[in-house]
Amino acid sequence: QLQLQESGPGLVKPSETLSLTCTVSSGAISNSSYFWGWIRQPPGKGLEWIASVDYTGDTYYNPSLKSRVTISVDTSKNQFSLKLSSVTAADTAVYYCARPEREFRHDAFDIWGQGTMVSVSS
């Protein structure tokens, strides 16, 4: 059963860059054409899609965050990563990595990581 696990600092200072990694286990990123995604959820609020990437490195970004976000994939480590620059308190959220239910699809995420809470504070 494919599993996803987020990792990264739980606390980031304002104006700095948030960096998270999602490790994929029991399945190779490079063996399929899935769009691996990042989604976040501020405390008490709804879901917001951030970005997705496929194994070739093709990227797709939420227009509202695009100027600050970089998503990348490392097939040798079976990981994909997120960088969000110039963070503010509004970026405080639980960050999830997720995979859609079939290849070549951006939505309908059926496999999720457990989520990692990232707080932005000095």
Add this chain to the structure above:
Amino acid sequence: QSVLTQPPSVSAAPGQKVTISCSGSSSNIGNNYVSWYQQLAGTAPKLLIYDNNKRPSGSPDRFSGSKSGTSGTLAITGLQTGDEADYYCGTWDSSLSAVVFGGGTKLTVL
């Protein structure tokens, strides 16, 4: 302000049926599939419905989805206290080239 509009809350008694609506536009629901997620307190979302009305394996048949025009609907029959959760709709928006979600609906089973 979410691209997709859901009612903030719905409630019903155990054993009853409840529906949750998700309203969008031609650039999202009108021309793309709707998905539904269940998020129990403190856990990651779980895919309940995809492609408007398909259930992943393990998703109970008490949950069903439908779509008409630019709106989607999630129906839950035989409500159980364990169904208390937040429910989100989602889809692809072709104009934004982005995955979009509704603001979420909190279900209370009275």
